[in-house]
Amino acid sequence: MKIVMLGAPGAGKGTQARLISEKFGIPQISTGDIFRANIRENTELGQRAKSYMDKGLLVPDQVTCDLVVDRIKRDDCANGYILDGFPRTIPQAHALTKALEDQGSKIDYAIDVEVPDEDIVTRMSGRRVCSKCGATFHIKYKKPAAEGICDSCGSALILREDDHPETVQKRLDVYHSQTQPLIDYYHDLGVLHSVDGTKEMDQVFADICSALE
Ligand code: AMP
Numbered sequence: 001m002k003i004v005m006l007g008a009p010g011a012g013k014g015t016q017a018r019l020i021s022e023k024f025g026i027p028q029i030s031t032g033d034i035f036r037a038n039i040r041e042n043t044e045l046g047q048r049a050k051s052y053m054d055k056g057l058l059v060p061d062q063v064t065c066d067l068v069v070d071r072i073k074r075d076d077c078a079n080g081y082i083l084d085g086f087p088r089t090i091p092q093a094h095a096l097t098k099a100l101e102d103q104g105s106k107i108d109y110a111i112d113v114e115v116p117d118e119d120i121v122t123r124m125s126g127r128r129v130c131s132k133c134g135a136t137f138h139i140k141y142k143k144p145a146a147e148g149i150c151d152s153c154g155s156a157l158i159l160r161e162d163d164h165p166e167t168v169q170k171r172l173d174v175y176h177s178q179t180q181p182l183i184d185y186y187h188d189l190g191v192l193h194s195v196d197g198t199k200e201m202d203q204v205f206a207d208i209c210s211a212l213e
Contacts, residue, residue: 002108005111010124021082048063056174061095065095088178109212112194125168128159130150131156
């Protein structure tokens with residue numbers, strides 16, 4: 001089962017992708033997480049990606065596509081995967097379709113998690129991330145046991161550089177101009193399923209599971 005998660009930044013794609021990954025035993029491939037891990041490890045890819053991410057811009061298509069096309073060839077992807085945060089542009093979607101066609105395969109489901117922009121801004125400004133392991137929390141919806149401290153590793157929680165309100169607005173603009181056209185793209189391929197992302201997390205997950213069955 002090969003799944004693409006669509007939706008604005010902060011719509012809850014990552015959380016839902018993790019739940020799907022656990023239920024169906026297929027890997028969650030998050031390009032944002034891969035870039036952030038590279039930034040923490042200060043790799044060349046990380047340094048390159050950071051200059052775009054901090055401004056709320058997309059990392060260039062070529063860099064991102066090479067990374068994903070390489071990743072989906074690994075053994076753990078044999079039974080499928082969930083792409084979380086990729087594709088984000090029409091050229092990326094074409095590159096993915098082409099890479100899959102070369103393997104005699106295709107995307108089975110594109111799940112669009114719909115959330116209005118106003119809700120996105122509230123959600124993202126409350127998001128906190130662990131400075132060491134990258135675990136995510138929210139000051140209102142997913143509080144850590146001790147304020148400002150990561151439940152998993154005990155390190156300090158911070159506001160992600162790209163979750164600052166001005167950057168969130170920029171990311172939303174980028175989403176509307178570059179990523180939203182993918183909804184039509186996957187609709188035309190006949191694999192699009194939209195869910196209401198403003199519902200409770202469990203309900204959104206139940207709606208996604210019914211689309212996948
Ligand atoms: P995310 O955690 O998915 O919101 O991604 C955080 C940031 O990583 C984005 O704002 C982009 O700068 C970059 N990024 C993640 N995925 C992609 C992608 N598919 N194409 C280009 N840039 C990406």
